[in-house]
Amino acid sequence: MCMVTLQRMLPAFSSCCEDLVSRWRTSLGSKGSCELDVWPELKNLTGDVISRTAFSSSHLEGRKIFQLQEEQAERLITNIRGLLIPGYLSLPTKNNRRMHQINKEIESILKNLVGKRIQAMKQGESTKDDLLSLLLESNMRQTDEHGRSSLGMTIEDVIEECKLFYFAGMETTSVLLTWTMILLSMHPEWQDRAREEIMGLFGRNKPEYEGLSRLKTVTMILYEVLRLYPPATLFSRKTYKEMEIGGITYPAGVMVELPVMFIHHDQHIWGSDVHEFKPDRFADGVSKASNDSGAFLPFGWGPRICIGQNFALLEAKMAMCMIIQSFEFELAPSYSHAPYTVITLQPMHGAQINLRAI
Numbered sequence: 001m002c003m004v005t006l007q008r009m010l011p012a013f014s015s016c017c018e019d020l021v022s023r024w025r026t027s028l029g030s031k032g033s034c035e036l037d038v039w040p041e042l043k044n045l046t047g048d049v050i051s052r053t054a055f056s057s058s059h060l061e062g063r064k065i066f067q068l069q070e071e072q073a074e075r076l077i078t079n080i081r082g083l084l085i086p087g088y089l090s091l092p093t094k095n096n097r098r099m100h101q102i103n104k105e106i107e108s109i110l111k112n113l114v115g116k117r118i119q120a121m122k123q124g125e126s127t128k129d130d131l132l133s134l135l136l137e138s139n140m141r142q143t144d145e146h147g148r149s150s151l152g153m154t155i156e157d158v159i160e161e162c163k164l165f166y167f168a169g170m171e172t173t174s175v176l177l178t179w180t181m182i183l184l185s186m187h188p189e190w191q192d193r194a195r196e197e198i199m200g201l202f203g204r205n206k207p208e209y210e211g212l213s214r215l216k217t218v219t220m221i222l223y224e225v226l227r228l229y230p231p232a233t234l235f236s237r238k239t240y241k242e243m244e245i246g247g248i249t250y251p252a253g254v255m256v257e258l259p260v261m262f263i264h265h266d267q268h269i270w271g272s273d274v275h276e277f278k279p280d281r282f283a284d285g286v287s288k289a290s291n292d293s294g295a296f297l298p299f300g301w302g303p304r305i306c307i308g309q310n311f312a313l314l315e316a317k318m319a320m321c322m323i324i325q326s327f328e329f330e331l332a333p334s335y336s337h338a339p340y341t342v343i344t345l346q347p348m349h350g351a352q353i354n355l356r357a358i
């Protein structure tokens with residue numbers, strides 16, 4: 001996603017963050033402090049951001065889709081964790097019937113939404129600065145340039161892409177923000193350093209694009225969080241023909257897993273302080289942070305690298321700036337540290353944090 005496009009999405013980022021901060025302010029009560037499990041809150045935030053940036057004016061419909069998809073993911077995990085017998089997913093169990101129904105509901109909302117947008121575009125209505133318009137515009141351009149509609153995506157493809165935005169973009173960014181709040185609670189000296197930088201650049205004003213791209217300490221902190229707690233702990237590839245990797249010959253059809261978590265925690269690459277939270281290691285950029293410039297892989301690598309990485313980092317910077325401008329935070333006594341993987345790396349018992357207004 002190019003920087004100009006991202007810049008145009010900034011108002012959507014900041015208005016979602018404003019909603020979050022004012023909701024948290026309301027929970028503070030008369031003492032000016034409160035305990036909050038920030039994880040579901042931050043999931044709400046990133047879901048809201050994707051809804052608004054993907055579907056702008058129709059973001060309430062977008063939010064409905066994402067809520068349905070969240071229910072779908074939970075039901076799928078329940079199924080996977082349960083006893084798996086061949087054909088189990090096709091049995092008309094209560095869970096499977098609901099999953100089928102959810103699928104139908106999502107597709108029908110999306111079909112309607114995409115159809116309306118295509119109609120509006122054909123009638124020359126001004127396009128919106130959202131992901132759906134970007135997708136449809138580039139699809140139409142491709143169709144025109146080549147004069148063949150077969151190169152463009154079908155409505156079904158567009159619908160699948162819209163669904164992917166949620167899976168790829170919402171959960172990942174929410175866990176990045178959650179681990180960042182947890183680690184800045186564990187390391188208050190870094191919370192202070194981040195606040196100093198943020199207040200120096202923006203004071204109490206709304207962060208703008210120029211300032212966000214000058215944040216150094218906050219960027220180092222986000223990188224260190226992504227190193228220690230990568231939202232995607234591994235990714236997979238399949239050999240499509242016989243090939244040699246690292247001196248071993250693999251036949252076609254072998255699944256190869258890249259263990260991002262292990263690479264990010266390898267002391268031969270990062271040094272003996274590998275398990276410590278030390279954002280300073282990124283002071284001279286990613287390539288100087290370790291002895292292997294390709295070892296930092298939170299967004300994947302190669303042709304399938306995350307297309308949303310700039311989007312995610314800008315969103316995370318905006319959110320952290322607005323949170324840190326308004327609150328000091330520390331871990332609540334009820335917090336218990338238990339990272340575990342359910343597709344993404346999550347805090348098993350939530351992220352209970354004490355917030356205090358500043």
Ligand code: HEM
Binds near residue numbers: 176231232297
């Ligand atoms: C901290 C946040 C994020 C992390 C850690 C992350 C991580 C990743 C990783 C590791 C991959 C590559 C998977 C592979 O190679 O098999 C990926 C792919 C992808 N990501 Fe992200 N992502 C994040 C945010 C986002 C956002 C916000 C969006 C959309 C707005 C997004 C959209 C995508 C898409 C569409 C792909 C598939 C690209 C392809 O297959 O060509 N991601 N992401």
